[in-house]
Amino acid sequence: MSPRIIRLSPADNVVIAVDVIDTGADVAGVKAAARVPKGHKMATTPIAKGEPVLKFGQIIGFASSDIAPGQWVHEQNVEMHAFARDYRFAEDAHNEVVLPVEQQATFEGFRRANGKVGTRNYVAILTSVNCSASVARFMAQEIERSGILRDYPNIDGVIPLVHGGGCALDVKGEGYETLKRTQWGYAGNPNVAGVVMVGLGCEGFQIARWKDAYGIQESDTFRSMTIQETGGTKKTVLAGVEALKAMLPIANQAKRETVPASELMLALQCGGSDGYSGITANPSLGAAVDILVRHGGTAILSETPEIYGAEHLLTRRAATREIGEKLVDMIHWWEDYTSRNKMEMNNNPSPGNKAGGLTTILEKSLGAAAKGGTTTLQGVYHYAEPVTAKGFVFMDTPGYDPVSATGQVAGGANVLAFTTGRGSAYGCKPTPSIKLATNNDTYRRMTDDMDINCGDVLDGISIAEKGQEIFDKVLRVASGEHSKSEALGYGDAEFVPWQIGATM
Known part of the structure; x- marks a missing residue:
């Protein structure tokens, strides 16, 4: 049987190999000049050096040398350089037809107090800086070892979400603002029912400043602490575990409902x-x-x-x-x-x-x-x-x-x-x-x-x-x-x- 191929647009000068195309195989009206692996491209017409290579009816590169029909088209004969794109705006926009709510499909989700809906029900441990990453993991490990989560079947888990930054950055710059938005977004994601935020204390990304920016208050579902103020690693882990244990009954109150x-x-x-x-x-x-x-x-x-x-x-x-x-x-x-x-x-x-x-x-x-x-x-x-x-x-x-x-x-x-x-x-x-x-x-x-x-x-x-x-x-x-x-x-x-x- 001839190897299967796909031509995505009549304008294309290449086809895609669904099956391996062996040298000499007759494909798309031409004889393969070289083996073409699965998923790769073969030329079906001559493509002169400098001419565009077309797939999807669009330019995907330019021939770096003359390409004959039947040749394997890849890095060895294709290059990329700048070319003009026609940025036409909004010409294909239209008003989307959205089904009435009573006709929409449904799923079983967790409706939050702010109206958002979660698909999972986690308690998260966030870190302001890499220096508090281990403490966050220690907290989660202690909760896991204790077996207490068996008492809270509506909770999907306690997760430490640690990262490699948070200090040695411009605290007035773009990087800081990006991290600030990211941390707030995770704290407020509808899949998160409660948060413990732990820092070291002297880092660039200060928890107090972050809380002020978003008007965050300490509550039954949000607690924050730093290792330096709490008294070191062991005391911070203990404090974090106690805060998490206090949150679990509250988070467990969430139940799935049809939405x-x-x-x-x-x-x-x-x-x-x-x-x-x-x-x-x-x-x-x-x-x-x-x-x-x-x-x-x-x-x-x-x-x-x-x-x-x-x-x-x-x-x-x-x-x-x-x-x-x-x-x-x-x-x-x-x-x-x-x-x-x-x-x-x-x-x-x-x-x-x-x-x-x-x-x-x-x-x-x-x-x-x-x-x-x-x-x-x-x-x-x-x-x-x-x-x-x-x-x-x-x-x-x-x-x-x-x-x-x-x-x-x-x-x-x-x-x-x-x-x-x-x-x-x-x-x-x-x-x-x-x-x-x-x-x-x-x-x-x-x-x-x-x-x-x-x-x-x-x-x-x-x-x-x-x-x-x-x-x-x-x-x-x-x-x-x-x-x-x-x-x-x-x-x-x-x-x-x-x-x-x-x-x-």
């Missing part, structure tokens, strides 16, 4: 991407996003370096010109950010992405943007900024998955969907993470980590069917069903706030 899908805020992530990501899992997740938006919910697309080269497609979907221009301003910030750090935007994709068939960041971005579906872009947010709009929105984050997801959770995400081609090992307490494999091989090889196989899209399952399957899974996980990453115990180590600026 509409409009209360869902879904974070969209992709990691370990491959040549299938933009063909199977990402557009399938995009179809699920379209369903969620129709049911009144919110979906957050992020990873700004991974929409680079596709942002002009998003500006067309912006609800207003202002929203579209805000996104373009963020792209320009990233161009400057990478330049002053002596990097380039095409440093992404990673080696694993390239082994999976992705050649340039433009190609990766066009596939990654598909996670956002087709609806109107209703808002653009800075990292860890509270997301207030309903529908499809964008948040500025790095492409590094743990850092990006941390910003989304801080923004209010109460559930997360994560597509992966190479296979990613990731979880995200307090927000459950659902893994979507882009291909059959990864799903079978890492079945203990993958929740849904999107590889069967290559075998004939429609994007619409797969999108509905994903949406239904999101509802079940939001209602308490454990995702694979939760069952494996992932999530304690994946709180990674974005560190911007110099460490001094």
